[in-house]
Amino acid sequence: xxxxxxxxxxxxxxxxxxxxxxxxxxxxxxxxxxxxxxxxxxxxxxxxxxxxxxxxxxxxxxxxxxxxxxxxxxxxxxxxxxxxxxxxxxxxxxxxxxxxxxxxxxxxxxxxxxxxxxxxxxxxxxxxxxxxxxxxxxxxxxxxxxxxxxxxxxxxxxxxxxxxxxxxxxxxxxxxxxxxxxxxxxxxxxxxxxxxxxxxxxxxxxxxxxxxxxxxxxxxxxxxxxxxxxxxxxxxxxxxxxxxxxxxxxxxxxxxxxxxxxxxxxxxxxxxxxxxxxxxxxxxxxxxxxxxxxxxxxxxxxxxxxxxxxxxxxxxxxxxxxxxxxxxxxxxxxxxxxxxxxxxxxxxxxxxxxxxxxxxxxxxxxxxxxxxxxxxxxxxxxxxxxxxxxxxxxxxxxxxxxxxxxxxxxxxxxxxxxxxx
Amino acid sequence: xxxxxxxxxxxxxxxxxxxxxxxxxxxxxxxxxxxxxxxxxxxxxxxxxxxxxxxxxxxxxxxxxxxxxxxxxxxxxxxxxxxxxxxxxxxxxxxxxxxxx
Ligand SMILES: Cc1cc2nc3c(=O)[nH]c(=O)nc-3n(C[C@H](O)[C@H](O)[C@H](O)COP(=O)(O)OP(=O)(O)OC[C@H]3O[C@@H](n4cnc5c(N)ncnc54)[C@H](O)[C@@H]3O)c2cc1C
Ligand SMILES: [Zn+2]
Numbered sequence: 109x110x111x112x113x114x115x116x117x118x119x120x121x122x123x124x125x126x127x128x129x130x131x132x133x134x135x136x137x138x139x140x141x142x143x144x145x146x147x148x149x150x151x152x153x154x155x156x157x158x159x160x161x162x163x164x165x166x167x168x169x170x171x172x173x174x175x176x177x178x179x180x181x182x183x184x185x186x187x188x189x190x191x192x193x194x195x196x197x198x199x200x201x202x203x204x205x206x207x208x209x210x211x212x213x214x215x216x217x218x219x220x221x222x223x224x225x226x227x228x229x230x231x232x233x234x235x236x237x238x239x240x241x242x243x244x245x246x247x248x249x250x251x252x253x254x255x256x257x258x259x260x261x262x263x264x265x266x267x268x269x270x271x272x273x274x275x276x277x278x279x280x281x282x283x284x285x286x287x288x289x290x291x292x293x294x295x296x297x298x299x300x301x302x303x304x305x306x307x308x309x310x311x312x313x314x315x316x317x318x319x320x321x322x323x324x325x326x327x328x329x330x331x332x333x334x335x336x337x338x339x340x341x342x343x344x345x346x347x348x349x350x351x352x353x354x355x356x357x358x359x360x361x362x363x364x365x366x367x368x369x370x371x372x373x374x375x376x377x378x379x380x381x382x383x384x385x386x387x388x389x390x391x392x393x394x395x396x397x398x399x400x401x402x403x404x405x406x407x408x409x410x411x412x413x414x415x416x417x418x419x420x421x422x423x424x425x426x427x428x429x430x431x432x433x434x435x436x437x438x439x440x441x442x443x444x445x446x447x448x449x450x451x452x453x454x455x456x457x458x459x460x461x462x463x464x465x466x467x468x469x470x471x472x473x474x475x476x477x478x479x480x481x482x483x484x485x486x487x488x489x490x491x492x493x494x495x496x497x498x499x500x501x502x503x504x505x506x507x508x509x510x511x512x513x514x515x516x517x518x519x520x521x522x523x524x525x526x527x528x529x
Numbered sequence: 530x531x532x533x534x535x536x537x538x539x540x541x542x543x544x545x546x547x548x549x550x551x552x553x554x555x556x557x558x559x560x561x562x563x564x565x566x567x568x569x570x571x572x573x574x575x576x577x578x579x580x581x582x583x584x585x586x587x588x589x590x591x592x593x594x595x596x597x598x599x600x601x602x603x604x605x606x607x608x609x610x611x612x613x614x615x616x617x618x619x620x621x622x623x624x625x626x627x628x629x630x
Contacts, residue, residue, distance in 0.1 A: 413543075
C-alpha cells in the first residue's frame with residue numbers, strides 16, 4: 109500500500125493500489141451572507157447547481173450570482189451516488205449530451221485546477237438473456253453511429269477483463285456478453301462538488317448553505333426573486349436545480365412537472381484489496397459494482413417502488429441486489445456490508461432529464477436526472493448556464509424541454525438507463 | 530419494508546404489492562381534451578412531501594387495487610380504503626420518523 113500523493117494522477121488512481129487523498133486547504137469557498145439582489149440565483153447546491161453557477165461565471169461572465177442550498181453542499185444525491193460515468197446511451201439526443209459531458213470530464217480536473225479522481229477504468233454492461241443481448245447490441249450500433257466508443261465482449265472476454273466474475277451457464281442470470289465503454293469510469297463525487305464550488309467561488313459566485321427557497325416572487329408571469337428562510341432575495345433570473353425536490357419547487361412557482369421522487373440506495377463494503385478494476389453494471393439483475401480508490405466495493409441497488417423523501421429505502425431492495433451480486437461475484441460472499449444509505453431521485457416518465465424553459469418567464473428548470481445524473485454533472489451545468497444566460501436552450505438541451513410531454517417527443521431511455529447509471 | 534394493510538387480506542409485507550402512484554385520478558373524456566390536458570392526465574401525478582393518497586395492488590394476495598394514505602417523509606401508514614368510496618380524512622401529522630412504518 110502506498111500513501112504518496114504522486115500515485116494519484118488521474119487515470120491510474122486506485123487501479124492496483126489503495127489511495128490516500130491530498131490535504132484540503134482550510135477553506136475551499138467563501139462563506140457569505142446573501143445579498144439583497146443578484147442577476148441570477150441557482151436553487152440547489154448539488155453538483156448540477158454548482159456546475160451551472162461555475163459555467164455561468166466562466167462561459168457567460170455572469171458573476172453577480174448565488175447558489176442557494178437548503179442543507180449543505182452535495183448533501184443531496186451528489187455525494188450519495190455510485191459515481192458511474194459513461195455516455196453510451198441509445199438515442200441521439202442522449203448520446204449527444206452525455207458524450208459532451210464525458211468530454212468535459214476528460215479535462216475537468218485541469219479546467220478547475222482541482223483533483224476529482226476521475227478514473228477512466230471502463231464500464232461493462234452485462235447482458236443476461238437473448239433479448240438483453242439484442243437490445244444491448246442495438247445500443248452498441250446506435251453508439252457507433254454517434255461516434256461513441258463501445259465494444260461487444262463475449263463471455264470469455266468479459267472473464268478476461270474481470271477475472272472474478274462468474275460466467276458459468278448454470279446460474280439464474282448467466283452472462284451472455286456485455287457492452288464495454290473503455291472511456292467510462294468513476295470520480296469522487298464530493299470532490300466534484302467541492303471542485304465546482306471552489307472554482308465558482310474564486311470567480312465571485314456566492315455560495316450560501318442553509319438557505320431554503322420557500323417561494324418565488326412572480327409578477328406578470330415573470331420571476332422577480334425568491335423567498336428564503338434568510339429573507340427575500342431579488343433575482344433577474346432563477347434556475348431550479350433541486351433534483352428530488354424539483355416538483356415541490358415547480359409547485360411553489362405555480363406549475364406541475366412530471367416527476368416522482370423515489371428512494372435509491374447504495375452500499376459499501378470495508379476496504380479490501382483491489383480485485384475489480386473496471387465498473388460492472390447489470391440492469392437485468394439490478395446491480396452495479398465498482399471498487400473505489402481506497403478499496404471499498406461500492407454497489408448500487410434499484411429504486412424502491414414508492415414515492416419518498418426519507419432518504420432511505422427498504423432492506424429487501426438491498427438483499428435482492430446483494431443476491432445478484434453474489435451470484436456474479438462469488439468471491440464477495442466473505443465481504444461485509446459496512447454502510448447503506450439512500451437518496452431521493454427525481455424520476456421522469458421517459459427516464460430522461462427535463463431541462464429548459466418553464467411556464468414562468470426567466471425561471472428555468474433542470475431536473476429528472478433520476479438514477480443517472482452524476483455522469484452528466486458538467487454538461488448539465490454547461491447547458492443550464494447557457495439556458496439561464498441566453499433565456500433559451502442550448503442545442504444540446506433543446507430536445508429535453510418540458511413541452512415534450514405535450515408534443516409526445518419522449519426520449520425513452522428505459523432500455524439504456526434501466527435501473528442503472 | 531413497509532407493512533401494508535390490504536383492505537381484503539389484512540397486514541402484509543410490501544413485497545406482496547405493486548405501486549400505482551397518486552390515487553383518485555379520474556379517467557378523462559378523451560375527445561374533448563387538449564394536448565396539454567392529455568399530457569397532464571398521462572404524466573402528472575402528485576408528489577407531495579408528507580401525506581399522499583396512493584394506489585397499491587395486492588398482486589401476491591387478492592390481486593385487487595385499493596388506496597392508502599402514506600406519509601412520504603416518515604413512511605407512516607394511514608388508513609386504507611377502496612376506490613370509489615369516500616376518502617378518509619388526511620391523517621394528522623404524528624410525524625415520528627418510522628413510527629408505524
Ligand atoms: C444511491 C444513488 C446512486 C446513484 N448512482 C449514480 C451513478 O452511478 N451514476 C450517475 O450518473 N448518477 C447516479 N445517481 C444519480 C445522481 O446522483 C443524480 O442524478 C445527481 O446527483 C443529481 O444531481 P444534483 O446535483 O442536481 O442533485 P442533488 O445533489 O440532489 O442536488 C439538489 C440540491 O437541491 C437542494 N434543494 C432542494 N430543494 C431546495 C430548496 N427549496 N431550497 C434550496 N435548496 C434546495 C437539495 O438540498 C440538494 O442539495 C445516483 C443517485 C443515488 C441516490
Ligand atoms: Zn389483498
